[in-house]
Amino acid sequence: MNMQPNVIMILIDDLGWMDLSCQxxxxxxxxxIDQxxxxxxxxxxxxxACPVCSPSRASILSGKYPARLKVTDWIDHENYHPxxxxxxxxxxxxxxxxxxxxMAKAFQEAGxxxxHVGKWHLGKEAxxxxxxxxxxxxGGSWWGHPKxxxxxxxxMENLSEGPEGEYLTDRIGAEAAALIRSRDRQRPFFLNLWHYAVHTPLQAKAEDIAYFEEKAKRMGLDQQDSFEIGDPFPIMQKKDKRITRRIVQSDPVYAAMIKALDDSVGQLRATLKAEALDExxxxxxxxxxGGLATAEHSPTCNFPLSEGKGWMYEGAVREPLFVRWPGKIEAGSLSHALTTSPDFYPTxxxxxxxxxRPQQHCDGVSLAPVLLNPQAKFDRGPIFWHYPHYxxxxxxxxxxxxxxxxxxxxxxxxxxxxxxxLEQDVSEKHNVADVHPDLVRQFHSLLHEWLEAVDAWYPEVNPNAEQDMA
Structure with a gap:
């Protein structure tokens, strides 16, 4: 038995709050995953820590908010921005x-x-x-999705080709399992298992798609209107398109992609048991x-949360989070503790x-007290977002x-x-700012004190906005 436990961080790409049956x-x-x-x-x-991917990933590994790091948007090397x-x-x-x-350096230094297996999207080769x-x-490179x-x-850079037709989610899971089986048994391991799924392109195995097409018919989902058409996009790059909100989960391809992820988790758990590493x-x-709900085929719906990836609302940032450690973390327990991406590092x-390493993970607060004692009192204080982008x-x-x-x-x-x-209105339908001017003043001050402390960068007024959006 290792002196320290092994750690596996499974990070899914674009998984929404309601994208699991247990949710x-x-x-x-x-x-x-339910198990x-x-x-x-x-x-x-x-x-x-952010409504899009790269900043949250940077925040997990650094223990810092994206605004402090200045990594505040998905990392674009192909000139989509600004x-x-x-x-x-x-x-x-x-x-x-x-x-x-x-965080990986901290584990590496500790022996x-x-x-790392899967998506990286935190810069180019250096x-x-x-x-x-x-x-x-x-499999980690500058790519944000399987191009x-x-x-x-x-x-794909840093991943050898598999047999023709091999499915990437299966391959990533198999690579993780192989690393565990071939490990140095005298040392613990930290596995950063960051899947590319369920990011676009929407592609899955034919047999899984067929299964969910049939299920959609059985449930009558194929007869329902799946989308609501909203306002035009607020950016020049997409001004001729309209926001398209999915209002029901019914896409068979996306469901099949989720199934492949679940199968991968099952394979990983089976490997841990076979290698006597479970405990x-x-x-x-x-x-x-959060889940992609308003653009790019809008494959999922985050209801009752509002909107999805790329927005400031709950559907963009509230996430499933499960932590398992048999014998140490109580099975079936539920915590209402407020937590965000920088907290993983100290935890x-x-x-x-x-x-x-408090100077490094300066924005994180350890959840260890809660994880080891569900009755422990815990208040990590407010959490913040700064997304100065469209x-x-x-x-x-x-x-x-x-x-x-x-x-x-x-x-x-x-x-x-x-x-x-949010206790009364998790869907963020009722703006009560006018009813609570005292809270608005308090939160405005709190937010701007934080923005100043992290030296936040801001968008600027577009002097050609009328021309750009014409």
Whole structure:
């Protein structure tokens, strides 16, 4: 038995709050993930640090908020940015700086084997996983999605081709299992298992698609209107298109992609049991941002949460989070603790008995007390978001905070504010800012003190907005 536990961080790409059957989906099927939840602690107030992917990923590995890192949008090496509407996107850094002492480096320094498998999307070659403390990098590159599709040949850097037609989610799961089986048995391991799924392109195995097509017919979903057409996009790049909101989960291809993820989790759990590592391994399951619900085929619906990826609302940032460690974390437990991406770094160090690095993970608060004692009192204080960009899913630049039951948002196009009581209004339908001017003043001050402390960068007014949007 290892002196320290092994750690597996399973990070799904674009997985929504309602994308699991254990979260309430009646169309998607996730028995292995459901079982993972049953055997550990679930968090119902867990958040990604950003409504899009790269900033949340950087935040997990650094223990810092994206605004402090200046990695505030998905990392674009193909000149999509800056988006232009009434405003022009803020600048941002397009890599996780190697000057950050990443969580992987902390584990590596402590003698852990450190492996990254899957999506990276935190910069070009000089900032790849091997420069951030990972001994092994399989599939991690500057790509934000499988550019050549989910079926081999992948033409993907740092991942050899599989047999023609091999499915990428299966391959990533198999690579993770192989690393566990071939490990150095004298040392614990940290496995960063970051799937490309369920990011677009929407592609899945034919037999799985057929199964969910039949299920959709049985449930009558194929007879329902799946979309609502909304306003035009607020950016020049997409001004001729309209926001398209999915209002029901019914896409068979997306459901099949979720099934493949679930099968991968099942394979991983079986490997841990076969290798007698089940009780010695902490497994974390979460996502980098919310489900894609308003653009790019709008494959999923996050209801009762509002909107999805790329917005400032709950559907963009509230995430499933499950943590399993048999014998240490109470099975079937539920925590209402407020938590966000930077918290993983100090949490895992503390659970593994490793020295904390408060200067590095300065925005994170350890969840270890809650994980080891569900009755423990825990208040990590408010959490913050700063997204000074247009999401290419329809969202506009803004900043926000969550404090207790309250969610406060400021939008930069018109300087309007929103205040929601999430205990009463999880769908964020009722803006009560006018009813609580005292809270608005308090949260405005709290938010701007934080923005100043992290030296936040802002969008600027677009002097050619009328011409750009004509």
């Amino acid at each position: 309430g989906s009646s169309f998607y099927e996730t028995p292995h 993972l939840r049953k055997e550990g602690m679930a968090f119902d107030q867990a958040y990604a 988006c232009r509407g009434k405003l022009i996107d803020a600048p941002y850094i397009k890599e996780l700086p190697v000057s950050e002492f990443s 852990y084997q450190t492996w 900032a790849y996983p091997e420069h951030h403390g990972f001994d092994v990098n399989l 050549k599709g989910y079926f081999s040949p992948y033409h 010695d391994t902490i497994v974390i399951f979460t996502s980098d941002n 895992l160090l503390e659970l593994c008995g490793l020295p904390l 999401g290419n899913q329809g969202g506009t630049p803004g900043s926000a905070l969550r404090c207790g039951k309250w969610k406060y948002i400021e939008f930069y196009e018109d300087h309007s504010v929103r205040l929601f009581d």
